[in-house]
Amino acid sequence: MEDSIIEPEPYFLILTQLNSVPAIVYPIFFIILILLLLSALISGSEVAFFSLSPQQVHKCESSQRSNDIRIAKLLSNPKLLLATILILNNLVNVALITLATFASWEMFGRNAEQKTLFFLNAFITPAIIFFGEISPKVYATEKNLLFARFTSGMLLVATSLFKPFSWLLMSLSSLLEKRLERKGYEVSMTELNEAVEMTTTVNKDKEILKGIVSFSSKTVKQVMQSRIDITAFEIEDNFHQLLDEVNKTSYSRIPIYQDTIDKIEGILYVKELLPFVEQDENFNWQNLIKRDTFFVPESKKIDELLKDFQQMRVHMAIIVDEYGGTSGLITMEDIIEEIVGEINDEFDDEEDLGYKKIDNRTYTFEGKMSLNDFYKVLNIDSTEFTEAKGESESVGGLLLELFSKLPTAGEKIEFKNYVFTAISVDKKRIKRVRVFIKDENINAISNQ
Known part of the structure; x- marks a missing residue:
């Protein structure tokens, strides 16, 4: 007698064989719908909070509305907020899958593995992906502030409730980040320059990109005008001597020193002299010196110095060596030239450039x-x-x-x-x- 072969039932017939749905399944389906809605709110809140623009965040920080205050408070610790959202989302999705599995057991029996898998894959998984992930994130992207306001209360409570678990998750994340930083791959300047060479055909653009690539690695010592090239005047000069020396230079800012160039007293702005050009040699021009001279060490990076120039609204710094002596001088123009190349005027020629x-x-x-x-x-x-x-x-x-x-x-x-x-x-x-x-x-x- 030949063995009979039992073929698997077609998936589309599985539900038709279900005679009746047990009464316990209906409240489970209702809870699943609630969890699906909760999953949508949590998933959408992640996009909503972390897509807020700086202007929107500032608006929330200065607002008196309770939900805006909650948004500002949550964003004050973004790592904690993200950890809370991830924990909540996973808990809800796990609960949703667990309840859906239990409901399928009640409907098809605990031994109907094929029917359970079909039910989960055909209905629950697509519902989680579409209604619990894609749709809310699309909506939250367009209405991020509205969505963040709506979910801020829920997330603030959850942040307090799951803080111990969030702290553990953040600690593990920080540990992983540190290990990756130590073992991370570092791209050398040579490799970056080679990449620029391969991707750029216009010479001028190539030079600017190369300047940007190497900008943060350069120190002021590499860019400065050396000590012997500094044009500086003695503070003891009388006014006529000073004007004579100024006329021989083309600089708008000139360091003034006492005795030696290692003792810089301040910076003289030539434009400050214009109202007094008719004064006699005894005119006390020293009162025009700006005494708040900006001194920087040779090792300072030029990208940091540029930020300092912008914040302090100065255009010149005196470079000092390890002993406090004057090593050189650097200007805003010197730094910008490291990116865009030499900035010359109509009077410059090659010999003037060195x-x-x-x-x-x-x-x-x-x-x-x-x-x-x-x-x-x-x-x-x-x-x-x-x-x-x-x-x-x-x-x-x-x-x-x-x-x-x-x-x-x-x-x-x-x-x-x-x-x-x-x-x-x-x-x-x-x-x-x-x-x-x-x-x-x-x-x-x-x-x-």
Whole structure:
């Protein structure tokens, strides 16, 4: 006798075989509907609260309405709010699935696994996804403030009720964040620059993007005008001496020092002198000095300094070394040039900028020119000279590192693709340098 094969019942016939629904199932279905509504409110509240604009949050903080006050209080601790919403949502959904499973057992019997799975997958899961997740989140996105006001009371009570569990969840989250931070992947500046090279075709845009990429990594020491390049006046000068010195410069702000440049007394704004140009040499111009000079260390990042400039409404800072001596000077323009490139006027030429282009492969540079500007002129990556420059930040300093001594005029040295020649040298420093690029394919700037 052949064994009979029992085929599974078609899903669409399962419900038709149900003769009667037990009375206990009706209140369970009613509770499921309530839980589904609660799930919708909780899911929508997550989107509503965390999509509020700063203006809406400020409006709630300054409002006297009770629900707005509750919103402001909940958003004062966003991690606690999020943890509470996640705990609530999971509790409600678990309760919903549990009740739906119990209802299916009452209808089909505890051994009807196939029918139970069909009931849960065909009705309960789609109901949770559509009515409990998608629909409320779409509505909450459009009416976020209204939705947040409606659910703020419920969430405030839940925040207090589930605070111990929320605290545990936040602690685990913080621990995980710290571990990920330690093991996280760090993208190097070289990789970011390579990404810019691959994704940008316009040279000017490429240079700006490169400036943005490296902006936060640069210190004021890399960007500043060095001590020997600072134009500063002695506080003991009489008024006529001062005017004569001012006429020889093109600066609008000039540091004033006492005895030596290491003792900066303040900053003189040239425009402040205009009403007094007819005064005699005894005019007390020292009263015009702004004494609240902004001093910063060499190690300060230029992105932080830019924020300080904006907050303090100043355009110039004096850089001091570890001993408190004047190391250099930096202006707002110096910082902005690190992003947009050199800002020149109609009177500037290449020599004023510290270099001169002889041909596409030959340049001359002032020894005092910063390596940062040197890289920009040759359009090369700063990492090319990382191993050679040591602690130096100028072209002259780079040559001292390469030669390991003060070279004589005309002395040459090769490094990678470059030939450096000391053109002008005095007893203390390298004043002028010629750079020859051996490879014709080097990415040097052809048009300045």
